[in-house]
Structures are given as C-alpha cells and as structure tokens.
Amino acid sequence: MSHPGTSERDSVIEQHSIDYVPGSERHGKVWHQAPFWFTGNFVLPTMVTGFVGPAMGLSVGFSVLAIVVGVLFGTFFMAFHANQGPRMGLPQMIQSRAQFGSRGAVVPFAATVFVYVGFLVFDTILATQGIQLVLSGGKLFWYPVLIVLAIVIAVVGHDLLHFIQRWLTYLLILVFAIVTIVAVVHFATVPMVEAAAAATSGWNWTAFLVQFSLAAGYNISYAVYVSDYTRYLPAKSSAPKLITAVYLGAGVSAIWLMSLGSLLASYIPNADPITSLQQIGDLLVPGFGTFAVLVSVVALVSIMGVNAYGAMLTGTSAVDGFREVRPTVRLRVIGLAIVGLVCLAIALVIPDDYLASFNNFVLLMLYFLVPWTAVNLVDFYLVRHGKYAIAEIVKPGGLYGRWAWRGVTAYFIGFAAMIPFFSTSFYVGPVAELLGGADISFIFGLVVSGGLYLLFCRNLNRSAEATAEAKSNQELEGVAHP
Structure with missing residues (x-):
C-alpha cells in the first residue's frame, strides 16, 4: 500500500484512508x-x-437496570480502543493485521x-419512515436519496463527520430532554393500558439477560469504529482523558435512549420508534413530535455517513491484504459507491418486521x-503495550x-x-436452553479468546519488531513529507 502523496491540508476532501496519518496532519x-460518540449513539x-x-x-425498572449494566459493560471495551488511534495513526480495523x-x-x-x-440498512429504513411523516415518496425514492447523501458526507470524510456530530449533540440533548420529561410526566399520571401491563408484568431472568446482552453488544459493536475517529488526534x-470522553459520550447516550425506549415500550403496546416518538412529542405541542422525529432523521443520516465511511475503510483494508492498493480519493469514492449499492439492495428486500431482524x-x-x-485489546495493552512497527502494518x-496463527486461532x-x-430466534444453543433462553x-468469548491469545503470545519473539519499530516512524514521516 503506497501513500497517496497529497496533503490533507490541500483539500476539503479527506485524502487519507487506510494509510498512516503523519504528525503534521494531526x-x-x-x-x-464525547459529543461525536454521543450523537453517534443517539439514533433510533x-x-x-x-x-x-x-x-x-x-418491567420498565428491570429493563432500565439491564440496560445500564449492559451499556456500562459493553462501552468499557469500546472506549479502550480509542487510545489506539492517536498512538498508531491508523483506522481501527487495519490494526488487526498485527x-x-x-x-x-x-x-x-x-x-x-x-x-x-447492517446498521446502514436499518438506519435507511428508519430515516425513510421518519421523512414520510411530512413528505411523500416511497422507499424506491427515499432509500437512494438518503444513501447518496450519506455517501457524499463520507467522501468529504473525517472532519465533516466530526463537525456534524458535534453540533447535532446540542440539538439532540435539547429536543430529547423535552421528550423524556414529557414521557416521564405523562406515564406517571396515566395508568398503564391493560395490554402493556400484561406484557410487562415484572421480573423475568431470561428477558433481563437478553436485554443486558443486547445493550452490551450494541455498544461493543462500536469498537470497530473508534480509532477511525481518533487517529487524527x-x-x-x-x-485517560480520551478513553473517558469516548466512554461518557457513547455510554450516556445509549443509557438515555435505550431507557426511553423501554419506557415507551412498557406503556405503548407494539411500540414503534417513529410513531411512539411522534405521539409523545405531540403531547407537549401538536407538531413537536414530528419535529423530534425529523431531528432524529438528521442524526440517522449523519451516522449513515459514519457507517459508510467505516465500511469503505474496512473493505479497502481487506482488498489491500490480497492485492496492494493505492488509497486515493478515487478509490474511496468507488468503495463508498459499492457500499451504497449493497445497502440499497438489502434495504429493499428486508422483511417489514425489521424489529425482529434487528434483534x-x-x-x-x-x-x-x-x-x-478480546484479541485486539489484549495485544495492545498486555502483549505489545501499544508499541508497533506501523510501517510494517500498512x-x-x-x-x-x-x-x-495466534490471533486467528484464538x-x-x-x-x-x-x-x-x-x-437467537433461529438457533438456541444447548446451554442457553438449560438457562431458559x-x-x-x-463472557466465554471474551475469556477464551483473550486468554488463549495471551497464552499463545508467551513465546512471541519481539526482537525483530523492536528493530522495525525504531525505523518505522522515520520511514512513515519521510514518506509523508517527500
């Protein structure tokens, strides 16, 4: 993989993709x-x-408890990836080559x-449903429009994504603070309808673990994103400050919005994110609920840009492993176009019951x-202690x-x-059956993969890497400044 050779400072459009970001461009x-990950997670x-x-x-109380514990657990792993970006100057997934x-x-x-x-598809579906509250047009029109808009944002790249996410945070906090207060006050004074009361009767161990796992898994999924947006620091x-900022941004937003979802689903039978949000918002002032949905649509388009950007980086990294590529802007546009077409095709054929599919x-x-x-964090923090020959990774x-073999086997x-x-709905393992689903x-994935990788690396020869590390920074900065 060769360097594109054009300075980031020469263009509004980001020039880097899977290559190293030199110190002069940090x-x-x-x-x-914090606001980037708050908005990134504050979506429908x-x-x-x-x-x-x-x-x-x-019950809503136990649901919120499962969410809080799950998010606090899952965000821990996500946030600790943040430190890899500024230390390595690379996108998140290409670091996995080590x-x-x-x-x-x-x-x-x-x-x-x-x-x-997957997230692009679900975001596209939800954003279209939100827009259709005020504008006509079916999915054959809105799906391509939204996907193209997200791809344009991703083409401009890192700085535009940061700018949009940061400023959307203030609007989202204001709008959803109002929605949340209205929901809490309203449901505190209105009896739970019979259908919802029967459905959310109280404690259920299986449901608690499922909600916990989904909340944890949802935030763990952001681990693959993190260094893409910290590598320019x-x-x-x-x-410590970086990890804390990411943890707070992603954790607070997830707990807030998931908990609001649990409240709505506890009182509204067969709750739907669009209609439920509109219904609650309109209790304050007719039309405010629609406004809240449209604000959410803007946030969805922004995170669609984030997802398209990440898919492009990961796809390019995969291709580069088999056939060396030159990470130019042209290649980024081609990669993003492919991502958009794949997303559009899947969105058009996905069943209408997307909630079951989403779970x-x-x-x-x-x-x-x-x-x-588990493997990536153990390697960074316990095996190599953040020291890599970056020029050799790329x-x-x-x-x-x-x-x-160590990483693949683990x-x-x-x-x-x-x-x-x-x-899952299509497969339940034997132990899960004994546990009632x-x-x-x-827990076993983290312990087994991380533990085995640490065990496999006991005899890892670091001498060759140490020599390469000494040359790596000079080589990279030399390439960046010919």
Whole structure:
C-alpha cells in the first residue's frame, strides 16, 4: 500500500484512508470525542434496543437496570480502543493485521463489514419512515436519496463527520430532554393500558439477560469504529482523558435512549420508534413530535455517513491484504459507491418486521465481534503495550505476515466456545436452553479468546519488531513529507 502523496491540508476532501496519518496532519481535541460518540449513539436503532426487555415481559425498572449494566459493560471495551488511534495513526480495523496478519484479518473484517452494512440498512429504513411523516415518496425514492447523501458526507470524510456530530449533540440533548420529561410526566399520571401491563408484568431472568446482552453488544459493536475517529488526534493525547470522553459520550447516550425506549415500550403496546416518538412529542405541542422525529432523521443520516465511511475503510483494508492498493480519493469514492449499492439492495428486500431482524442482528454482532475485541485489546495493552512497527502494518507482506496463527486461532476457538450459549430466534444453543433462553455467550468469548491469545503470545519473539519499530516512524514521516 503506497501513500497517496497529497496533503490533507490541500483539500476539503479527506485524502487519507487506510494509510498512516503523519504528525503534521494531526488535529482536533480530545473532548470532541464525547459529543461525536454521543450523537453517534443517539439514533433510533439505539431506542429500538430498549424495546426488547418490555417485549419479553420485563418491567420498565428491570429493563432500565439491564440496560445500564449492559451499556456500562459493553462501552468499557469500546472506549479502550480509542487510545489506539492517536498512538498508531491508523483506522481501527487495519490494526488487526498485527494480531491476525494482512490476510488473516479478513476474518474480523468480514464481521465488521456485516456490522456497518447492517446498521446502514436499518438506519435507511428508519430515516425513510421518519421523512414520510411530512413528505411523500416511497422507499424506491427515499432509500437512494438518503444513501447518496450519506455517501457524499463520507467522501468529504473525517472532519465533516466530526463537525456534524458535534453540533447535532446540542440539538439532540435539547429536543430529547423535552421528550423524556414529557414521557416521564405523562406515564406517571396515566395508568398503564391493560395490554402493556400484561406484557410487562415484572421480573423475568431470561428477558433481563437478553436485554443486558443486547445493550452490551450494541455498544461493543462500536469498537470497530473508534480509532477511525481518533487517529487524527496528536500522538501524545492523554489516554485517560480520551478513553473517558469516548466512554461518557457513547455510554450516556445509549443509557438515555435505550431507557426511553423501554419506557415507551412498557406503556405503548407494539411500540414503534417513529410513531411512539411522534405521539409523545405531540403531547407537549401538536407538531413537536414530528419535529423530534425529523431531528432524529438528521442524526440517522449523519451516522449513515459514519457507517459508510467505516465500511469503505474496512473493505479497502481487506482488498489491500490480497492485492496492494493505492488509497486515493478515487478509490474511496468507488468503495463508498459499492457500499451504497449493497445497502440499497438489502434495504429493499428486508422483511417489514425489521424489529425482529434487528434483534438478531445485534446478537450476531456480539457473537462475531467479542472474540476480535478480546484479541485486539489484549495485544495492545498486555502483549505489545501499544508499541508497533506501523510501517510494517500498512505493508500487506510486512513483518506481521499474511496469516498470524495466534490471533486467528484464538478468534475461532473463542467463537466456538460461545456457540452453546447462543440464543437467537433461529438457533438456541444447548446451554442457553438449560438457562431458559438466556444468552451469556459473550463472557466465554471474551475469556477464551483473550486468554488463549495471551497464552499463545508467551513465546512471541519481539526482537525483530523492536528493530522495525525504531525505523518505522522515520520511514512513515519521510514518506509523508517527500
């Protein structure tokens, strides 16, 4: 992979993709990460995740408890990836080459593209439903329009995404603070309707674990995004402050919106994110609910840009592992166009009952990403302690090899260890059946994958890497400034 050779400062459009960001082009502030991840997580699919507990018979109080514990747990793994961006100057997933090899990394790459495209599809569907409250036109019109808009944002790239996410935070907080207050006051004074009361009767151990797993898995899924948006920060950015900013942004927004979703689903039978939000908002002033939905649509389009951007980076990294590419703007546009077409095709054929599909999607994300995040974090914090030969990572045939058996083996064994604990609508593992359908697979995935990788790396020869590390920075900065 060769460097594009054009300075980021020469164009409004971002020039970098899967290549290294040199020190002279680092910019941004650590605190910006908090609003970025707040808005990134403050979208309607997050609210939908909160519907699950009440739908399975869990009371609103226990649903919120499961959400809080799940989000606090899942965000821990996501936030600790943030420190990798400024230290390595690379997008999140290409860093996996150090653990899996340039071709072995295709394993987590495939899971990651699944995450990006899945979120793009659900975001497109929800955004279209929101727009149709005020504008005519079917999905054959709005799906392409929304996808093209998201791709344009992603083409401009990193700085525009940060700008939009940061300023949307203030509007989202204002609008949803009003919606939340209205919902709490209204439901505190209105008796729960009979259908909702019967459906959310109280404690259910299985439902609690499912809601916990979905909340945790939802935020763990953002682990594959994080360094894409921290890699432009100065290399000496404070790790504790950065991790805290990401944790607070992603954690607070998820707890807030998922909890609001649980409240709505507890009082509104067969709750739908669009109509429920409109209904509650209109209790304040007729039309305010529609306004709240439209604000949510803007946030959805923004996160669609984030998802398209990440899918492009991961897809390009995968191709580069087999055929070296030059990460130009033209290649980024082609990659984004492919992502958009795939998203459009899936969105057009997905069943109307997207809520059931979404729940399975979140669980599958959890299954595929837990072994990867365990291996990646163990390598960064416990094995290599953040020290890598970056120039060798960006070379498909570099020091880290094409197939790294330690990471690949730990991933697959960890994944296999989770299978008996899987619990989805189409497959329930034998242990999950004994637990009444409760899903605790992520615990075994984290422990087995992370533990095995650490064990496999006991005899890792770091001497060759140490020599390469000494040359890496000079080589990269030299390429960046010919």
